[in-house]
Amino acid sequence: MVTFSHTDQGTDEAAWASSGLPTLAELPLGPQELAAMRFVVLVAHPDDEALGAGGLLARLHALGANVEVLLFTAGEGSHPGSSTITPDRLAAVRVREFAAAMDTLGLAGCWQYLGLPDGGLADRKDDIAARLRETISRDPVQPQHLAIVAPYRADGHADHDALGSVAALVAREDGHALLEFPIWYWFWASPEDTAWQDWVRLPLNREQQAAKAAALGAHTSQHRPLSDLAGDEVLLGEGFLQHFARPFETFAWTQPPTPAPLTSADAQRIFDTVHSDSDDPWQYATSWYERRKRSLTLAALPEEEYRSGLEIGCSIGTLTAGLAARCASILAVDASSAALELAAGRLADFPGVSTRQLTLPAQWPGGSYDLVVVSEVGYYLPQSEFEVLLQRIRESIQPGGTLLLCHWRHPVSGWELDGDSVHTLARNLLGWPVAGLYRERDFVLETLVAPGDPGPRA
Numbered sequence: 001m002v003t004f005s006h007t008d009q010g011t012d013e014a015a016w017a018s019s020g021l022p023t024l025a026e027l028p029l030g031p032q033e034l035a036a037m038r039f040v041v042l043v044a045h046p047d048d049e050a051l052g053a054g055g056l057l058a059r060l061h062a063l064g065a066n067v068e069v070l071l072f073t074a075g076e077g078s079h080p081g082s083s084t085i086t087p088d089r090l091a092a093v094r095v096r097e098f099a100a101a102m103d104t105l106g107l108a109g110c111w112q113y114l115g116l117p118d119g120g121l122a123d124r125k126d127d128i129a130a131r132l133r134e135t136i137s138r139d140p141v142q143p144q145h146l147a148i149v150a151p152y153r154a155d156g157h158a159d160h161d162a163l164g165s166v167a168a169l170v171a172r173e174d175g176h177a178l179l180e181f182p183i184w185y186w187f188w189a190s191p192e193d194t195a196w197q198d199w200v201r202l203p204l205n206r207e208q209q210a211a212k213a214a215a216l217g218a219h220t221s222q223h224r225p226l227s228d229l230a231g232d233e234v235l236l237g238e239g240f241l242q243h244f245a246r247p248f249e250t251f252a253w254t255q256p257p258t259p260a261p262l263t264s265a266d267a268q269r270i271f272d273t274v275h276s277d278s279d280d281p282w283q284y285a286t287s288w289y290e291r292r293k294r295s296l297t298l299a300a301l302p303e304e305e306y307r308s309g310l311e312i313g314c315s316i317g318t319l320t321a322g323l324a325a326r327c328a329s330i331l332a333v334d335a336s337s338a339a340l341e342l343a344a345g346r347l348a349d350f351p352g353v354s355t356r357q358l359t360l361p362a363q364w365p366g367g368s369y370d371l372v373v374v375s376e377v378g379y380y381l382p383q384s385e386f387e388v389l390l391q392r393i394r395e396s397i398q399p400g401g402t403l404l405l406c407h408w409r410h411p412v413s414g415w416e417l418d419g420d421s422v423h424t425l426a427r428n429l430l431g432w433p434v435a436g437l438y439r440e441r442d443f444v445l446e447t448l449v450a451p452g453d454p455g456p457r458a
Contacts, residue, residue: 002156010187013242019191042150044159045075046098047219052181054212055204061106069111077118081231100218121162143175144256180252186243284318306371313377317343361389370401378422399452
């Protein structure tokens, strides 16, 4: 156990800023994966949630992810030398502050207080594990689709270490992902310590940084003095808080054991659930990332107009609306009935657009197309099914027709393929000329042209 006091000098944030910390690899979970997962967050004391994971919680709320937060103690032991407030009164204050922070992060009603003793979690590990598993069992999902978020198991604070070690045990035994957030580690450790070098970053946008700062601001008993008397001093000083003003958060990330690859039938069930819970689960209509990618996708089409288009995996129809302006007719298909219901409403006023529920490649719409679009869907098929899909496209596309592919480039948890392998398979199996290829960190966009003379496009 590391020995330190909050009154120590601690490691200056400048030392961390000049280390390799700001260039760590990013958490390999994109918006789609985060939105589709369930998160159970373990908090030892009020303010730990904001310090270690406030930005993550703000992002999960914005994505509509399923989040439940367990507050294990009220942190009533934070000012043991106070002559102005009793531990019971301080507990009430700190739980109210926690409620305000949860409200700020959009998670009011998504947490519960368990009332274990501050400083006593190391003696309650069996109880903690039982309560964690009970919470998980109330809303079961496939084990690999649940992530436990908890304090870093070697954070140096007895309660943090106890909670983190239980989280690690349950995650390992039950097959869950694990995100551990350091808090006091930034204070007593230094960049010369090697533990952090294998961790991952979660970049925070301005809204997420603001939400994290507001949540921290709710914990006034910790960053302001209780009074001018001895024993009521500030617990979290400005130097310490600088570690949590970064434009990113850092986590020790443990992936769940790799399950058997999910099938297209799994995808239909998962996406029906996701689209039933939200009209726009991945913020297609509002996210700048999605709007920018959509504009680049439409700009990548080599022809101004197409006679007949097929969009495979249309989701709620945001890209379909843009394609409709370029196609005399377009068929948009998806395996999710919930997604298609939303798409049908969005596309009702677009002439030449039709939608159909199909599970590809087992079901195929037939027809002949001079444009086929496969966007953010290829990696939701096993390789064998994706190869069949490519054969169906080969059989249905007209000479000189365009195949447009666009996919996320980061690992897609639980699925056999990723974005780059989808594009490599299409390129190699079809052998068609590449009309255009655009890559950036997050996605790859590619157009292939079927062999043959397309004839006039009148």
